[in-house]
Amino acid sequence: MDLEAWSAMQTEVVKFYSFVCAVYAPVTEWKFTRFLIHIFLQENGHLQKMASLQAASIGWPAVPGIPTTPVVKRVIRLDVPVDKYPDFNFVGRILGPRGNSLKRVEALTECRVYIRGKGSVKDSLKEEKLKDKPGYEHLNEPLHVLVEAEFPENIINARLDHAVTILESLLRPVDESLDHYKKQQLRELAMLNGTLREESPSMSPSMSPSMSPFNSAGMKRAKTGR
Structure with missing residues (x-):
């Protein structure tokens, strides 16, 4: 592989990881992001060898082919x-x-x-x-x-x-x-x-802000019964 082709491959990998980090990571679980990377590398086999080197340079530990915590x-x-x-x-x-x-x-x-x-x-x-x-x-x-x-x-x-x-x-x-x-x-x-009239009560003194279920977004669904 000549230098120009090698450089183009590096650029493609960098663009891909930047896209995943910027778009998918903030709104999905890390497991889905890793899955997307895995699929991409499978479809673009010529990038597999470069993936490990590029991932290490940008601090991306969960890429296929790189040893990671089980x-x-x-x-x-x-x-x-x-x-x-x-x-x-x-x-x-x-x-x-x-x-x-x-x-x-x-x-x-x-x-x-x-x-x-x-x-x-x-x-x-x-x-x-x-x-x-x-x-x-x-x-x-x-x-x-x-x-x-x-x-x-x-x-x-x-x-x-x-x-x-x-x-x-x-x-x-x-x-x-x-x-x-x-x-x-x-x-x-x-x-x-649509019936609110009173002022908001203060947070329970027994529950810190990091523990309060009233302090987080990104909610999914509640599960009872089955």
Whole structure:
């Protein structure tokens, strides 16, 4: 390969990585970005050899062909203390208005959160019909939350710990008169319904800004039942 062709190959690689970093990385999970790179290199085999050199020079560690930390998947279960607090609405507290609180927890931690077990389906009659069907066996178990993450081994524990810390704070009942978190949820519900009249309540003193599910965008969906 002559010098001109080699230089053109380098330019093509640089343009590709710049495009992925600028366009895809901010709005997708790192796993999808890595997948795009893998597909591109498969379709452009002549770039495979150059990819490793170029990626190293711009600090891109997760490119195919470069040794990287293994990606692992882990799930943590948190039991909901419904026996101790039978009248407390744990599901509503975790979900928030239209599931937004749970979505924010997911966006903030990049973990997936699932509400499972008895009471995770809003309609009790529907839950009764579903619990013996395949895929709904969890409805026969006590109410619980599953936190699922899939990340490189060197960061997955930190992500899970962050999510667990937030969720554990939500699973601690607070006196209604002191529950600033619930007031925030009620205010959000009023905003969604177009009935907001009062000023925004302050953030719960027991929850720092980095932990608050009210401080993150990029929400997806809430998951209960199945």
